[in-house]
Every structure is written in C-alpha cells, then in structure tokens.
Amino acid sequence: MLPWIRYIACLPLLPLVVLQGRRLRRTIPDLPEAQGDRHGVSGSAVPTRSVLSLGESPIAGVGLDDQRENLLPILADHVATVTGDGVRWRVLGKTGIRMHELLPRFEAELPTHADLVVVSMGVNDCKDGTSMLRWGQRSEQTLAVLRRRYPDALVVWSAVPPLRSFPALPLPVRLFLGARADLMNHVVQAQLARQPGVHFFPFPARLGAEDFASDGFHPNAAAHRRWAEAIAASVLSAERDGA
Numbered sequence: 001m002l003p004w005i006r007y008i009a010c011l012p013l014l015p016l017v018v019l020q021g022r023r024l025r026r027t028i029p030d031l032p033e034a035q036g037d038r039h040g041v042s043g044s045a046v047p048t049r050s051v052l053s054l055g056e057s058p059i060a061g062v063g064l065d066d067q068r069e070n071l072l073p074i075l076a077d078h079v080a081t082v083t084g085d086g087v088r089w090r091v092l093g094k095t096g097i098r099m100h101e102l103l104p105r106f107e108a109e110l111p112t113h114a115d116l117v118v119v120s121m122g123v124n125d126c127k128d129g130t131s132m133l134r135w136g137q138r139s140e141q142t143l144a145v146l147r148r149r150y151p152d153a154l155v156v157w158s159a160v161p162p163l164r165s166f167p168a169l170p171l172p173v174r175l176f177l178g179a180r181a182d183l184m185n186h187v188v189q190a191q192l193a194r195q196p197g198v199h200f201f202p203f204p205a206r207l208g209a210e211d212f213a214s215d216g217f218h219p220n221a222a223a224h225r226r227w228a229e230a231i232a233a234s235v236l237s238a239e240r241d242g243a
Contacts, residue, residue, distance in 0.1 A: 003179070003186040010179040013172040020173050021127070028168050029215040034061030036068060038091040043080030047088040050113050051076055054102060055120035055158075058224075059093030063213030067091065069221040072118065074228035082236055098124045099138040103145055114150045116235060119143075122160030122188075126180045136187045143195065154238065155198045156231055159185045161219075165207040168216030199238065201231055 041047050053059050053072040061070045068074075076089040092106040099121050119142070125135055146155055163169060164178025185202070192198045209216075211223040219227065 003183040007179045007183045010172075010176045013176045017173050017176045020170060024169070024173065028217055031062050031213060031215050031218060033057070033093075033095060034064040034067045034070060036061075036066040038067055038093075039089065040073060040076075041086055041088050042073065042076035043084070043086040045080075045084060045086035047086035049079065049083075049085050049087045049115050050111060051079070051087060051089045051116040051118070052111060052114040053089075053091050053093065053118040053120065054106060055093050055118075056097050056122075056124055057093070057095040058219055059091060059118075059120050060095050061091070061093065062095055063215065063218030064221055064224065069224055071120075071224050071228045071231075074225055075118070075232045078229055078232040079236065082232075096124055097121075098128065098130065099135065099142060103142055110149065114153045116154050116156065117146055117150060118156045118158060118231060119146070120158040122181065122184055123163070126160055126163060126177055126184060132183060132187055135184055136191060139188045140191050143192070143198065147195070147197070153197070154235060156201050156235065157188065157192055157198060158201045158227075158231075159189075159203050161203050162206055165211075166217055167209050167212055199234065201234065 051072060057063075059071065061067050064070060070091060072089050072091050076087040079085065080087045090111055092109055094105055097105060102121060121139075121142075122135075130138075143155065143157070146153075160181040162178060163181045164174045166174060166177075169177065189200050192200045207223070211219055213220045
C-alpha cells in the first residue's frame with residue numbers, strides 16, 4: 001500500500017514534471033548502443049547452458065564501449081568460471097522499447113532453448129506514462145509467453161532501477177519517476193510471487209553517481225559488472241539449494 005501512497009502524494013508535481021521532461025529530452029546526451037557481438041560462448045567447454053537477456057537500453061549496452069562490458073556476457077563468464085560449463089549467451093535489447101513492444105520486436109530472434117532468461121524493462125514505460133494497469137497486464141503477458149517458450153528456464157526479472165538516483169534527472173522529476181518506479185516494481189513483484197521458476201531481482205534503494213555513464217542516465221561498465229555478478233550469484237545459489 002505504501003508505494004501507492006507515495007505515488008499519489010507525488011501527483012501534484014506532474015505539471016512541472018511534464019515541463020521539465022520536455023527540456024530533458026533535449027539536454028540528456030543521446031549515447032549509442034555498444035559495439036560488438038551480441039552473442040557468443042563463455043568458457044572453454046562445449047556449451048551445455050544457454051542464457052538470454054531481453055530488455056531496453058541497458059541490455060542493448062547504451063553507455064558502454066563494447067558489448068563484452070554488458071550484463072549478460074559478464075554473467076555468462078562468471079557462471080562458466082564457477083561451474084566449468086560452456087555457456088552460450090545472446091543479448092536482445094533495443095533503446096527506447098516499451099513492454100508491449102518487446103516480444104514483437106524480438107520474436108524472430110529468440111533462441112530455441114534457454115536455461116536462464118534475464119528481463120530488464122520498465123524505465124521507458126515509467127517515463128512515458130504507461131498506466132499501472134497496462135504495465136501489470138503487459139508484464140504478465142510477456143512472462144506467460146516466456147514461460148511457454150522456455151518452460152524449464154529460470155526467469156530473472158530485474159527491477160525497474162531507482163530513478164530517484166539518476167544524476168541526469170532534476171527535482172522534482174526524479175522524485176516523481178522514483179515513486180512511479182517503486183510502484184511498478186510493487187505491481188510486478190506481486191505477479192511474479194505467484195509464478196514458479198521466476199525470481200525478482202531488486203536493486204539497492206539508491207545508486208551512486210559512480211554507477212552511471214557520462215549521460216547520468218545509463219549504467220556504466222562497473223555497474224554492469226556488479227549487476228551481472230549479483231544475478232549470477234543468486235542463480236548459482238538457487239541451483240545449489242535445489243540440488
């Protein structure tokens with residue numbers, strides 16, 4: 001209930017947020033998606049694992065110099081090192097994409113098999129005003145498709161990051177979007193709790209300026225590494241507990 005109260009309390013800020021938002025679209029640097037391969041194999045063994053990431057600009061590598069600095073290849077490297085398994089990885093990300101566009105955009109590129117699927121969505125839905133009802137419905141629909149396609153995979157659903165921490169966002173924009181992000185996480189976490197084989201991965205309540213790329217909006221290489229290693233540790237821990 002508290003996320004709803006915080007969000008409602010921020011609604012009077014909306015007119016000023018809209019005005020500042022128009023200005024921000026012109027002032028935040030437009031960084032490109034990272035260069036490099038979006039698929040590969042980690043480890044020296046024959047691949048016996050397959051991992052997939054789906055999402056918006058962080059998954060696409062915006063703010064990075066090369067895709068090797070991205071969440072998924074780092075995660076795959078970590079799993080390969082710890083387990084000795086070969087890990088096949090594939091990155092499917094696009095700048096500016098919203099939840100209802102995700103699967104239509106990448107349906108033809110989805111691999112036939114995946115043991116782990118990492119989903120990172122929500123910032124564009126947050127800042128572009130997707131209603132909580134539609135966010136919940138579209139998230140549930142996306143998850144249902146992934147579960148049907150990869151019934152034995154573990155799905156890790158990464159939280160909407162804490163937009164109140166984004167250096168590029170001035171007050172009151174960061175307060176309003178931070179409250180929206182919290183509520184979006186509350187909505188989707190309640191849905192995921194009812195689903196087997198799905199883990200919700202939360203971010204810290206606040207991020208530091210040192211976590212961001214030069215635009216003050218996207219995670220930098222160091223943040224991707226911490227993100228990847230935390231998810232890998234969670235996945236491997238879940239495997240040990242289930243063994």
